[in-house]
Amino acid sequence: MFPDGSDVTAPGNVLILNGEDGPADTVRPRLETFGADLDRVYVRGLRGDDGEPLLYLPAKIDAFAQYLAQVQPRLVVIDPIMSFLDQSISASIDHSVRRALEPLGDLAAKHQCAMLLLRHLNKQANESPIYRGAWSMGFVACCRSAWVIAADPEHEERHVLAQVKNNLASPQPSLVFTLEGERPGAPRLSWLGA
Structure with a gap:
């Protein structure tokens, strides 16, 4: 069941590309805390098993497409997207960002999977949530849906997952939600509702 109470359909594979946290010491313990089926989760860092970069956009898109065909994920998480952009991409220039991200949209359609791209927030706390993501607005412009996670201004211990863009649905x-620390470095989310 999803946090909003809607049902999950069938289980699927998940691919997590993580450029900041260690797979063994950070990502896996968090997945275990959430009760993930680890047989369906593929966690990779910046490099593949052969030592080569698994994904640098747009240069490594063909190799990444081959990997998607092997893993067949229903969800791909790229955290943070900035770690997976090649040096030809200027993250502050809209058309440069689009050149990097548009091939991901094509891959998502071809492989029938969702792509969840994470990025850090900027320091402009008074901005509209749609402008809070670091670097170019091209990151949001290329997406069909965008969300932000932030502290609840009315309750210090709470956090809010809020939609800032949605072109596909209402x-x-x-x-x-709150974060509850059962294990160091692997908090459990407790969903409180809408």
């Missing part, structure tokens, strides 16, 4: 309600 607007979705924001969801509130």
Whole structure:
């Protein structure tokens, strides 16, 4: 069941590309805390098993497409997207960002998977949430849906997952959650509802 109460259809494979956290010491313990089926989760860092970069956009898109065909994920998480852009991409220039991200949209359609791209927030706390992502607006412009996670200004211990863009469906309600520390470095989310 999803946090909003809707049902999950069938389980699927997940590919997590993580450029900042260690797969063994950070990502795996968090997945275990959430009760993930680790047989369906593929976690990779910046490099593949052969030591070569698994994904640098747009240069390595063909190799990445081959990997997607092997893993057959329903969800691909790229965290953070900035770690997987090649040096030819200027993250502050809209058309440069689009050149890097548009091939991901094509791959998502071809492989029938969702792509979840994470990026850090900028320091402009008073900005509209749609402008809070670091670097170019091209990151949001290329996406069909965009979300932000931020502290709840009314309750210090709570966080809010809020939709800031959605081109595919009706607007979705924001969801509130808390982080509960069962294990160091692997907090458990407790969803509180909309």
